[in-house]
Amino acid sequence: MAELMKIETQVELFIEEILHRHNQAEENRKRENQAAIRIQSWFRACRVRAYLSHLHKKAVIIQKIWRGFTARARFRQMVKEAYFIMKMNFYEEMAVRIQRRWRGFFVRKYTHNFYARKRYLRGVLVNNEFVRRDLDELEELQRREKNCLELVKEQTAKVYLAHRSHHLLSTKQCPGVFNPPFKPAPHEMEQLLRQVKYQPPTRLAPGGGTRVLGMPSPAALSVPWTRESPWIKTRRSCCSPRFTLPPIASKKQQGLLREPGEVWEQHVNCPDLTLRLQTSYTHLEEAQNHLQQLQPAKFYRRTIRTGNMLHNQGLNSDAFTKTAYAKKFIL
Amino acid sequence: MSQRQIIQAFEQYQKSRLQFVQTVSDLASRPQNIEMLQNAGVMSLLRPLMLDVVPSIQQTAALALGHLADHSDDLAEAVVKEDILPHLISSLASQNNSYKKAAAFVLRAVAKHSPELSQAVVACGGVDALVVCLSDFDPGVKEAAAWALGFIARHNASLSQSVVDAGAIPQLVMCLLEPKVTVKRIAASTLSDICKHTPELAQTVVESGAIAHLAQMILNPDAKLKRQVFSALSQISKHSISLAEMVIEAEIFPAAVVCLRDQDEFVRKNVCTLMREVVKHTPELSQVIVNCGGMAAVVDYLGNCQGNLRLPGIMMLGYVAAHSEKLAMAVILSKGVPQLSLCLSEETEHHIKAATVWSIGQIGQHTPEHAKVVATANLLPKLLELYMDACSSEDLQAKCKKALKSILQKCTYLPGLEPLLYDAPSNILKHVVFQFSKVLPHDSKARRLFVTSGGLKKVQEIEAEPGSVLQEHINAINSCFPEEIVRYYSPGYSEVLLERLETYQPA
Incomplete structure (x- = not known):
């Protein structure tokens, strides 16, 4: 019994023990679970880290190689470019050199040609000299022509004067005023008077009021530079082939301008009844005499x-x- | 018997009217009588006589009116106010030649005075009537009508435009072909008056072919015709390059140069004006003139005339020289510079002097070579003198300053520059000193000469504000010389020496 008792106590103890242990286990369970999880998580983390670091290492290798490749490629490109630029610079420099020479040559040859300029300026000088000389000659010519015209005018005036004062011509009996007996030679006017053929100033020439028929026409005298005396031509001029035509119309300019009184008179004109003849009775003799004079x-x-x-x-x-x-x- | 008496009475009346009108016309032709005539109320008496039955009275009355209107502005206005113009213009178409002449004379006399009076003539339809008269057979009528048109067109562009619109230009060009010289003369003058206002009017004249006819007449012996022809050509060419080129293309040039030696001075002046107007447009046109020897002729022309006649010649030289250095050299070689110098000393009027100074500036501004020529002709001191002269006009002073500046900036001829050191004001002196500062560092002979001629001394005496441009230039000059020399020539150096003597203690 004791044994049983002992066993029983033992069982009891055991049960107690088990209970206690269960309780203890129950108490520790959470902590232990936590610890287990931590341990597991640490382990797993280790594993993942190891994997990641592995991946990184691989990535670095890939990047390293790629970067090296691209950088080398870029460098090669840069070198190429630099070389190209260098070459371009060189070419440009050479081109500038060529252009410089060419432009210098071209400009000197065609635009700012020193010799051409010199020649041109000399040409201007020579041309100026020519022009000056020509103009001087021309001026001289003009002056002479003017003088000549004046001379001709003077002569014409003299001849006209001689015409007007033809009565001063000396005759065989009585010397004129231009031929005084106490002078050795007669005055030049006397010569002129002798040479001018006198014609009675019957009527004025139609154009110029002062020109008398028989005067030398200016056209006959206008030949310049001939010192031929104009009065020699006087006789020719009155019968020269260039005979002045008689005026076509009468002196009255316009038909309109007849005096109104006169028109009126004609209008109211009635023939007067007289015994007087329209012509004189000596008309016939007069006409005959006239004819004889003309012949x-x-x-x-x-x-x-x-x-x-x-x-x-x-x-x-x-x-x-x-x-x-x-x-x-x-x- | 009574019939006779009646006739006699009428005749007498007519005779006395005619006599009155003729007397008034004779009196009016003398300027001293006009005031008396005006006081006697001649205008109101002449007006009914303008409407007289007898054409000769009408005509003489018109003539008298013309003389009166010709004389003064007021009388011309009175003619307009009396409403005579419409009657005149309406009868211009119907009456005989002498009347037309007299009427055109009245219109001319009225239009002559002012643009307003001309406008009155235009408003009455005078231009159209006158243009109809231009196609008359009688050269006298043509002449009178062209003359009146010329006086109308003379005033301003709108009046000329109205003349052009009336179709006068073809008629005027036909008048240039008339055998009579007076008609040609007046037609050329009228064309010139029309052309002078605007390029469009000139273009219209050119399009009617006037240039060819004008160009044919430049060797005409009649001086007055030549005057008008050259005036017309210059008025045409003054407007634009294309018109000037057309004038040149008419090949007038060697012939026109000949006319620079004409007997008549106004022909010469107008030729010169023509050349000036042609030349001012482009270097090519200038080149044409230079090539046909125009420069020498113009320079000779400048020597042969006086006063205002010189002005176109002087300006022409300036215009040619302004285009390029080659042309400026051509002017110099044609002995233009001495001639301009002569003009500068002979002429008294400021505007001519100003033009001369401008031309000299244009010649000297191109290269040192050109500037040297100007400097050796001793023109720089003259220009300076004119610039400093208090009685010179403002324009002249401005032109002098500009010319001096442009020449000095190119001038490297130091002996010519030295006189300017002594009496130039600071704004000119600046340029002179600058030129010295540019030349002296490179030329040892010039440095020596600069010291011996006293230039350096003068430069030391200049009082320049520190930091100014002038001071910089002076410093640049001073740096070309050893310090002792500079100090020796500085003002007040003797006092400094004396001071040193006093402070000196013999050992």
């Missing part, structure tokens, strides 16, 4: 003209036409 004058003139024609023939080359012309006029 010798015409004759005289013809002789002069023929004489003059001979003179013309000696002087002029185109005398033939002139004589023909003159003949037509006389006949």
Whole structure:
């Protein structure tokens, strides 16, 4: 019994022990579980870290190789570029050198050619000299022409004066005022008076109011530089082939301008009834006398003209036409 | 018997009217009588006579009116106010030639005075009537009408435009072909008056072919015609390059140069003006003139005339020289500079002097070579003198300053520059000293000469503000010389020496 007792106590103890142990185990379970988890997690972390570091190492290797590759490629590119730039610079420098030479040559040859400039300036000088000389000559010519014209004008005036004062010509009996007996030679006016052929100033020429018929026409005198005295031509001028035509119209300019009074008079004109004749009764004799007077004058003139024609023939080359012309006029 | 008496009475009345009008016309042709005539109320008396039945009275009355209107502005206005113009213009188409002439004379006399009066003539339709008269057969009528048109067109562009619009230009160009010199003369003058206002008007004249006809007449012996022809050509060419080129293309040039030696001074002046107007446009046109020897002729022309006649010649030289250095050299070689110098000393009027100074500036501004020529002609002191002269006009002073500046900036001829050191004001002196400071570092002979001629001494005496441009230039000059020399020539050096003597203790 004791044994049993002992066993029983032992069992009891054992059960107690088991209970106690269970309790203890129950108490520790959480802690132990935690510890187990920590241990597991640490282990796993270790494993993962090891894996990751492994991966990193591999990645670095890959990157290292790639970076090296690209950098080398870029460097090669850079070198290429640098070389290219260097080459370009060189080429450009050479091109500039060539262009410089060429431009210098071109400009010197064509734009700023020293010799051409020199030649041009010399040309300007020479040209100026020429122009100056030509202009001087021309001026001289103009001056002479003007003088000549003045001379001709003066002569014309003198001849006109001689015409107007023809009565001062000395005669055989009585010396004129220009030919005083106590002087050795007569005045030049006397010469002029002798040479000028006198014609009575019958009427004024139609164009110029002062020109008298028989005066030398200015056209006859206008040949410049001939010192040929104009009054020699006086005789020719009145029968020269360039005979002045008679005026076409009468002096009255416009038909409109007849005096109104006169028109009126015509309008109311009634024929007066007189016994007087319209013509005088000596009309016939007068006409005959007139005719007779005309005849010798015409004759005289013809002789002069023929004489003059001979003179013309000696002087002029185109005398033939002139004589023909003159003949037509006389006949 | 009574019939006779009646006729006699009428005749007498007519005779006395005619006599009155003729007397008035004679009196009016003398300027001293006009005031008396005006006081006597001649205007209101002439007006009914303008409407007289007898044409000769009408015509003489118109002539008298013309003389009156010709004389003064007021009388011309009175003619306009009296409403005579519409009657005149309406009868211009119908009456005989002498009347047309007289009427055109009145229109001309009225239009002559002012643009307003011309406008009045235009407003009455005078231009159209006058243009119709231009196609008349009688040269006298043509002449009178062209003359009146010229006076109308003279005033301003709008009046000229109205003349052009009336179709006057073709008629005027036809008038240039008339055998009579006076008609040609007046037509050329009218064309010139029309052309002078705007390029468009000139273009219209050119398009009607006037240039060819004008160019044919430049060797005409009549001096007055030549005057007008050259005036017209210059008025055409002054507007634009293309017009000037057209004038040149008419091949007037060697012939026109010949006219620079004409007997008539106004022909010469107008030729010169023509050349100036052509030359001012482009270097090429200038080159044409230079190549045909125009420069020498113009320079000779400048020697032969006086006063205002010189002005176009002087300006022409300036215009040619302004284009390029080559042309400026051509001016120099044609002995232009001495001639301009002569002009500068002979002329008294400021505007001519100003033009001369401008031309000299244009010649000297290109290269040192050009500037040297100007300097050796002793022109720089003259320019300076004109610039400093108190009685010179403002324009002249401005031109002098500009010319001096442009020449000095190129001038490296030191003997010519030295006189300017002594009496130039600081704004000119600046440029002179600058030129010295540029040349002296490179030229030892010049340095020596600069010291011996007293230039250095003068430079030391200049009082420049420290830090100014002038001071910098002076420093640049001083740095070309040893220090002792600079100090020796500085003002007050003797006092410094004396001071040193006093403080000196013999050992």
